[in-house]
Amino acid sequence: MALTRSLAGITLAAGIFALAPLATVTAASATEATEAAATQAAFKPFGPYFAAGSKAKVSGSLTAAAKDDPSAAAPWVKVSGSVVDRTRSSSACGWALFRVSWFDSSNTPHLAHRNYRTCSYNVKKNFAFTMKNVGEVELKVCSEGKAAKPSLNCQYAGTWKTLYAYYK
Numbered sequence: 001m002a003l004t005r006s007l008a009g010i011t012l013a014a015g016i017f018a019l020a021p022l023a024t025v026t027a028a029s030a031t032e033a034t035e036a037a038a039t040q041a042a043f044k045p046f047g048p049y050f051a052a053g054s055k056a057k058v059s060g061s062l063t064a065a066a067k068d069d070p071s072a073a074a075p076w077v078k079v080s081g082s083v084v085d086r087t088r089s090s091s092a093c094g095w096a097l098f099r100v101s102w103f104d105s106s107n108t109p110h111l112a113h114r115n116y117r118t119c120s121y122n123v124k125k126n127f128a129f130t131m132k133n134v135g136e137v138e139l140k141v142c143s144e145g146k147a148a149k150p151s152l153n154c155q156y157a158g159t160w161k162t163l164y165a166y167y168k
Helices: 002-039 152-156
Strands: 042-050 056-064 074-085 092-103 109-118 124-145 161-165
Touching (some): 042 161, 056 092, 056 124, 074 092, 074 109, 074 161, 092 152, 109 124, 124 152
Antiparallel strands (some): 042 056, 056 074, 092 109, 092 124, 124 161
16 A cells, blocks of 8 residues: 555656646746737727618728837827718718827827718728827717718717727
């Protein structure tokens, strides 16, 4: 009985010593992978988001530059995607409205707007833009009559969807 316990103890100790270097290598590679991911830009797909009654659809992706300080704005953010008008009426258009808050060199916040429109049924209108020192990116999808710019109702009624916030 004592011999069996001794052999079991030796086998257990040998197994621990054999697996210890493997655990160290695994922990080191996990740390390297985490550091590599932190230095790369963060890619995040969004959508599809729809206007009321599914009359317009927007989907795409947002890529934010990696940053060391989580309380700082992103050095740059790139947004790309497409908007589709889903109304059969020739007098209606689908809109993708973006509201971007960014900071200047004195850390003063500003708002920038990017609007993309398509009035052709089920035809994608592609868009892409890049901005620097971005704090937040928001999206609103509307469907309304043809116009050179979105109506006040489209801009201010309802809620904006947050695609990116520097503090999250």
